[in-house]
Amino acid sequence: MTMLPIVAHASPEDIIAWVHGRPVSVRQFLADASSLADALPAGRHVFNACTDRYRFTVGLCAALLAGKATLLPPSHTPEMVRQLADFAPDAFCLHDQPDAAFAMPAFHYHDGLRGAATDGPVEIPQLAATQVMAYVFTSGSTGTPVPHRKTWGAMARCAQAAAQRLGLLDGRAWTLVGTVPPQHMFGLEATVMLVLQGRAALVAAPAFYPADVRDALASVPAPRALVSSPVHLRTLVQSGMAMPPADLVLCATAPLGRQLAGETEALFGAPLCEIYGSTETGQIATRHTAQADAWTLVPGVRLQARQGDGGDTETWAEGGHIEQPVSLGDAIAPLDAGHFLLHGRKADMLNIAGKRTSLAYLNHQLTAIDGVRDGAFFMPDDAHEGDTHGHVVRLVAVAVAPGVAPAQLQQALRARIDPAFLPRPLLFADSLPRNAAGKLPREALAALVARLAGAHHGDSAARPAFVIDADHPAIAGHFPGHPIVPGVVLLDHAVLALGAALGRRLAVTQAGAIKFLSPVTPGERVEILHQADAAADGGEIIRFTLRSAGRDVASGTLQVRGAAPQAGASAC
Template identity: 45%
Template sequence: MSAVIDPSHGAPAPQPNCESESAWRELLSGAPTRALAFGPGGRIDRAAFEGDVRALAARLPQARHAVNLCEDRYRFLVALCAVAVRGQINLLPPSRAPAIVDDVLGRYPESYCVGDLELEPVPPRYLRLQQALPPLAGEPLRVDDEALLAIGFTSGSTGQPKPNLKTWGGFRTSTAQNLAALAGLLRADGVTEVVATVPPQHMYGMEMSVLLPLLGPVAVHAQRPFFPGDVARALADAATPPLLVTTPVHLRALVESQIELPPLAGIVSATAPLSQELAQTAERRYGCEVREVFGSTETCVFARRRTAQELAWTPLPGVRVCPQPDGTAIHAAHLPEAVVLADLMEVDADGRFHVRGRAADLLEIAGKRASLGDLTRKLLAIDGVDDGAVFQLDEADAFGVRRIAALAVAPSLSEAQILAALRQSVDPVFLPRPLKKVAALPRNDTGKLPRDALEAMLRAQT
């Protein structure tokens, strides 16, 4: 890949400082010949990858931060590590939307953008990767474990995206936990090949499709397949049964497409609650375990469950889940301090826990209680509703009660029919008004529904 910049702006990769030698570690794990990525063009081993990283690192501009916008997963990996080797910090916005990229650049003025697509409009200070650079030989790449690798941002589904700082050392610890979370799905005698449908900029995608191949016995598909046919073709590129890393939205699309998939080592799901019905259907159809993991941008993955057979979550080794009045505190070895999530959790005597919703999702009207999550589940359970979401509006009525609204994708039903079906299981005070039919919900790359996008769509329908 070539960077469209003046080569004179580049600089050689920094070398370890002998005064802090103990903090420096080899960037990658495994032998030089172990596979790190694969795809239609074949396999890429650690030695070839390091050659690509050195080549790009020598050509990056001087800066403090780099906004990594690469779509191709291999190019993302190369850019991520080249930025780190140069002593810079990767910025990972939740999307490539111009307003979001501009917001990140505004927060971190000493930064540039690096990507592999022809974007319109072109982001400020955009360095586009185009074609292969001659690889550079050298010693194994090393990084400071205490250095910041990346700043990830929450998706902004409930407000302004917030930065979350991640170090190499923290990621090494959390990756060891993730390897434990995937025990039984990974090969015991070699490298497990992974195909991921989630973007690498998202923390779940970062953990499962970037850090695992860098720090574990995993090789990842170079591309990011999206549609069912693309996913099937990517899975077919694997030499051994691969692990599919995906989301409930993508998994449902695969199941409903009836497309044939090659044998799988397993399926991993996250970013939104996975229904037990969908997990059971996927296990029957694809003949493998569907394992759901629980985490957030703030915490990384910290629990797992086999959703088809259990509803309780099992914390990963070294994780403690501590309920408190305003949410739940998560303690883990990779976190410098406990992180308090808005999720309300109930911990069993054996340490496993159940998620009971979020404080912000709880509704109390006329002395009655419900939750937005439960109302959404009841909407989705209606025969003929393909997708839907129930949410609460900011504005209140004359009595000071904030209205409940819903959007539904239901081609064969009318809005009146959907409401009539909801009346069978929902108390009248919690019926969404307005309820509007739409062609599709405004889901982002990971299947989440940003609140501002839901409200904008609702306004457009009225």
């Protein structure tokens, strides 16, 4: 039986993590994993919801030591958690937040579970290559998440091949800073498995906002690598914030454009390596995106062309860490035995903000809601998964739901699908233009969406809009040389412009779910898309999206009092 070590570091004194600025040795890590393994409940399946990357990794290894499989769903919505419980009735949730609430038994990973590291020799645990490490779920096309079984051997060999390709086995102590969560396949491979099998160290704290990334990189020694996605990289580039130098940038989850790759390399002073793979295959190829279009397969992996059931040629990946041949759902043009060009998705799979799902899954969740007779999600032609500039993708949904309030339907969707896939806008129709076979042609749905969106928002020229000039007092000192409009100024002008368009002053009592998605520079025209629903207290709930130059820059919800105040108001 083939056995593989749980960590590949050369010494128990090697650093495997940085937690709150302090180094954690392999010795301490193994003690933490052993202590947690002894404390875990009896269930054989662990839903690892830890937000701290170190605790997630300790939890993953503790589950391995205890012979338990880790469940990694694509989202943590109540519906997804319910489906996890259906898949594994004995599952429990491992979490590190005291207020975490999931509809299954839970176990809190707290500071009191820290292991007691001892002096002397350390025995590195060996795990059978055939042991099931995790079930990584994709959304599926029927509404039921599809589990993909991952053995320790496949995941460890994949990480070893990646570490070799990326140059992490050069004898230096690398540290990996990640903006992607460890629960998703790329985050699992590139910020957890690369650490365990590439002799590197991880940074525990989440690094999501530009200041987080800056501080995380500055807090650890070189060599250091940033693991990120196109959406995050675009935000970092446009933030105008200086970044500490890195030695390598890794990117995956969606196609990356050459321009953004070059801008990222200039920002961090480091080469950017893009990774191609999938949940089913793991990482299988890399490319230096700023300089080349061709992908290079990782050691041991091969591509094979096979005839599909419909007569089309399909590309299959096999060899290396891939235990069984896998059909790739992409259009691939082989160049030679080790290189290929990628021409995009074949089917309806979506990647938004590093999260993957399918239109079929979203449609199933929409039509499963009480009161919805029919419905469909739609991806506009000008906003799709292939956006190589990292723009935030926004889906549209059309529902046939007589008597169901928009706010009620939105709330039901939030319980079923990840927030990244919530439709903006959600439109309503009397019926969908299905054909005699019950199918919904894309062109017919596109025409319906265009008509409904035009009636919902009005012509773009008539939308509420505003421009914030460069001489606005809030601009001074706000990133000199790269001026950016502060978010509070955007919100203030949006409220006043929206009130002017509606013919009344808006008395905002609460602003919720405010997200600033892309920087706005002085002089940009910002349009306001909105949908108003009646609130139970007689006021309104206004959902809005701010858009500039074809991209979403902010979104949120305003709770508005029924009677506006008498005093006038002016923009800040």
